[in-house]
Amino acid sequence: MAAVTYSLLNVTAGKGRILATARSYGGSFDSFEQIFGETGVKYDIVENPDDPANFEKLVKEDTKVIYIESITNPNATILDIQAIADIAHKHGIPLIVDNTVATPYLLNPFDFGADIVVYSATKGLTGHGNVIAGAIVETNRFNWKNGKFPQFDGQPHFLVSQQGVPRSFYDVFPDTPFTGRIRAIHLNYLGGAISPFNSYLVLLGIETLSERISKSVKSAEKIVEFLEGREEVAWVNHAHAKNSKYRALAAKYFPKGAGAILSFGLKANDRATLIKFLEAVKVFSFQANIGDAKSLIINPSTTTHIELPPEAQKLADIHTDTIRLSIGLEDVNDLIADLTQAFEAVR
């Protein structure tokens, strides 16, 4: 969350508006109101982000950034990153992409016009649910000197040279003005600095990123096919699902697979059946994390997304009966057997 909030604090610097979607991670969505409201920054929510034109309709004179996620949680939707980046750049503002669910193994958002990429390394990047960490990555392709972002080049700062000359962030960090300013301002005054041991765990996790993500994505696709074949299942959300409207975007952005998060609903969508199903699984763990080595199951509306106001849950297409799976590294046949016995338990 520090990676998300520091990036947005840095780009807004106490003024203007954030343009985002209701599909954002629950904590990020809440921060628009709870943190940014207090700093005087406002936000706009694109109601149907599947059509990139809807972003452009909401870009205002003082909009400072478009903020999206490359694969959303829990419904695994995909946005047209390149089209949204083009709109941002046409209006002289950067695109920040939260690439947590995809991980750099499945997608490099810089290839499609993103200016800043943020990660919760707590998830797939580290991959074992053993650390809370984040990352901010910049390209330095964006022109911060276009007049909308004086925090980078306009204001001389206390980073004076040895000759006593005040220098801007651009002067001091010509290659990394965005993250340079975050290190000097937000990390310095707000904390959120990672410990050496946690850094070690993140770096260790990254060493196996390709092996873990390729396996979990393949398993997720098999589980999508399995769920689509079950008569108890009303719907399945994942770009690999037969009727998914994200298949074309997935082919463009995610040739290696569209992530290991998926959601589904039971036809018997009463609370008692839902709880019985969640309690019946034995291999899946009931945990709010994602991107773990262990496969996880949860009901987002009563847990991860409980803080979202009902209208935001509706916009994010999160229903009381939504079940989210995060697929880990177990043998996929064990996962399918586990879900099979849970279906039988609620029959």
Ligand SMILES: *Cc1c(COP(=O)(O)O)cnc(C)c1O
């Ligand atoms: C979990 C998550 C976050 C916040 O990360 P923490 O490591 O829990 O602070 C931000 N964005 C996305 C997409 C996430 O899944």
